[in-house]
Amino acid sequence: MANLLEKKNLVKKKQEYNRVFKAGIKYKCKYFVIFKCLNIDSPARLGLVVSRKNGRAFLRNRFKRVVRAFFRMNIEKYSPNYDYVYVAKCDLRDIDSRFFWIDLENSLKHIK
Template sequence: MGRLSRAQRIRKRPDFIRIQEGGIRVTSRHFLLLLAPSSDRNLPPRLGVVASRKVGGAVERNRSKRLVREVFRQSGAVFPAGIDVVVIVRPGAHLLSCAQMEAELQGVAPFIRRRAQEVLRRAHPSS
């Protein structure tokens, strides 16, 4: 397991709030993905992960977030540059293996790509 660089992470609360209030949604069984344009279209996609106490205790929440970050790192081609993604983890996600989590993401990948293109067209209509 590697780490996401600082440029690949959403770290500030105002960014989380901006994405959660205005992001386009893509849902799967264990995740809600919110997509929003980043400030610069040339930046790599950035990820933020939210896991509430509904997911479980600290161990379950942290495992879920760690696996989501790993799947994001491995599946970078799903998310185009210039997109910020907040993943809200739903209960039961901590029971998934990394491969199951990746399969779930790949299952909604066409929706993610289509919605990400919508987001980018709205944010940068001239391009």
């Protein structure tokens, strides 16, 4: 259980997501869109949005697992006091996890 993200590192409430979508900065990547928004006095937090249009449940869950793992392993590279929301924008059926990981690494350079 030590490898799980703590609750303080997750965006959970609808109001928090709405604030990030309205006031955040948008970064487009190949497989997802990242919204970054300032959140005073908190560590870097992660939010995930995956629609049913992106694929079946096991594919959506795989996307979330890959993004959470990447965030957990690179949390020190994310700026504190910011919320990051990842929104899947493509059909997840034909994409391998390695390509997600490469796109995540490339996106980390742009969102700093």
